[in-house]
Amino acid sequence: MKKLFLVAFLLGFAPIFAQETDIEDVELTPDNSWLKLGLTAGVPIGDANDASSFAFGADLRGQYLFNPNIAIGLASGYTHYFGKDNIDDFGVIPAAGFFRYYFTPDGLFLGVDLGYGFLANIDNNDGGLYVNPQIGYHNRDWNFYAYYQNTFAENELDIQNVGVGVTYNIRFN
Known part of the structure; x- marks a missing residue:
């Protein structure tokens, strides 16, 4: 069922990415591509709340801006x-793609990460579908956001937290 939702979601966004663009025409510039490095802090909820009192993380992203409003990345x-x-402490290592919609050059954005969350220090469970929707504020250098993170792991285990994050944009030259 989870895979069905993932495929339906991805197909829903397919028209956005169905532009005819030759890969050789894409030029990475400081205005359309950058790395995002940041930190997150959250409160575990659901199954994770039974085992953990606080979640702290590092965030790494590579982003490409199609136009002033739409971005994708890893x-x-x-x-x-x-x-x-x-x-014992445990962790989640995501390997995800992401989509962001920026309403204005500085201001509100909505985003979502979709991929696989690898679990660390949890026996008999490798991980599962990773989902991380976000809403926040951005400018040229910073992103401040609230998020909900869920890894739908094997054996009906959901590792969830809600929190806040901040990332700094490092421009490609």
Whole structure:
């Protein structure tokens, strides 16, 4: 069922990316491409709340801006969940693609990461579908956002947290 939702979501965005663009015509410039490095902090919810009291993470993204409003890219990083009640710490390492819609050059944005979340320090569970919707504020150099992160892991285990994040844009030259 989860895979069906993922395919339906991706097909819903297919018309946005169905532009006829020759790859040789794409030029990466400081105005359309950059790395985003940042930090996140969140509160575990659901299954994760039973085992963890706080989540802290690093965020790494490579972004390409199609036009002033639409961006795609690759996202990774690490979210560390601090264990509670004699439960060991654990983590999620995402390997995801992302989509962002910027309403204006400076201001509100909506985004979502979709991919696979690899679990660290959890026995008998490699991970699962990773989803991370975001809403936030951006300018040329910074992004400030609120997010909900969920890894739909194997054995009906959902690793979730809600929190805030900040990233700094490092421009390609």
